[in-house]
Every structure is written in structure tokens, then in C-alpha cells.
Amino acid sequence: MFVGHYAPALALKAIRKSPSLAAGFLAVQLIDIGFFSLSYFGIEKWRPNPVLPGFNPVDLYFMPYTHSFIGATAWAAAAGVATALLTPKGRKQTGGLIIGVLVLSHWFLDLIVHRHDLAIFSDAEQKLGYGLWDQPLLVMPLELGLLLAGFSVYLAVTRARGAVGGIAPWIVLTALFVVQGINWFAPHATDPTTFSAMGLAAYFSMAGLAFWLDRTRT
Ligand SMILES: [Zn+2]
Secondary structure, three states: OOHHHHHHHHHHHHOOOOOOHHHHHHHHOHHHHHHHHHHHOOOOEEEEOOOOOOOOOEEEEEOHHHHOHHHHHHHHHHHHHHHHHHOOOOOHHHHHHHHHHHHHHHHHHHHHHOOOOEOOOOOOOOOEOOOHHHOHHHHHHHHHHHHHHHHHHHHHHOOEOHHHHHHHHHHHHHHHHHHHHHHHHOOOOOOHHHHHHHHHHHHHHHHHHHHHHHHHEO
16 A cells, blocks of 8 residues: 555544644654665565566565564554654643554555565464455555545645645645556566665655645645
């Protein structure tokens, strides 16, 4: 899953004293940011597998530190505590809790689309994943529907600051559609450097757009 992960970050802006949208965008992709960083160094492992049907023709065969349930929970707890420590008084608990929930939401949304590559604890056991990547006609409406649902909540709970605030959401939505289209339809990187660089560039540029969007709306 890619842009569907942003739905909870957009929707949770409905809660007062929630963290910035950019922090939310980084939180929902934090365990992928971890995966793309660790796999660059060969600590977590993947390999291209062009015979796989549907989207994302890669075997994600070793990612216990980021994409096991226990691993993802540890990342969520660490991010939540770090957020609480860095957040001003009066917003610590809400901020830490929301960031923790957003980080962990990634694992549950991945569970729908991944192909039996998500462990609960360790790589030795049966891995989980409902494999919706194999079925583009199901995963496309699911992913875009999730994004649009989150986006609708965000639009409903925020107001434009001037003219730019009126068009900024549509610019960001278009950018999200474009990167999702690239993810689905462009040829996949087969070397670790390009694979990790593209993943990290996508996540940080989307967080940059979220930072800008937040400043145009109140
Ligand atoms: Zn993931």
C-alpha cells in the first residue's frame, strides 16, 4: 500500500491538538522509511520477482525489524514517546498517542495488500498478508478510496487561509495520484540503490507537500 497509508494522517487532523500534517505523513510511512533505509544496507532483504502477478513484483522476504507486528509496534512506541518528549506541554499525550497510532496503522494497512511476508514476531513462523497486490482491480479502488475518504475528512475539518489554501489540497491530491500511478505502472527498480532512493524520495517529498498544505489551511 502507498497513498492509502495517508488516509489516517489526514483524518486524524479532526482531533484537536493533533500533530502537524507533515509529522503525520512521516509517521504513517515510518516503518517503510526504516525498511528502505535498512534494505539499502542489506539488513532487511528483498529481490525482484517479475513472475508475480499484479502490482509490486518484489519478494519482501526478510524484514523482521520493520514489518513484523512486534517490530512495527516497537517503532510506534518509540515514535510516540519521542513525539511526547518533543511536543510542548498540554499537547504531549495527544501528540504522542496519535503519532504512535499512525505508525502502527501502516502495518494493518500493509496486511491487506502484502503477500505473506509480514511476520508477527520472527521470520521463522508462518507470515501474514491477504495479497491484494495480486488483484489490481480490487487494490486500486481500495487504495484511492481510502485516500479520498481521509482527504474528505481533512477538507471538512480545515479551512483555507486565503486563495492558496483553496487550491493547495487539490495540488497535493494530484501529486499523490501521480506518485501512486508511478508506483503502479512504471517499471520497478531492480537495484537496491535506486529502489531505496525512490522510496525515500517519495516519502520525504510527500511530507514536504503536507508541510506546505498545513501552512495554507487552519
Ligand atoms: Zn510497509
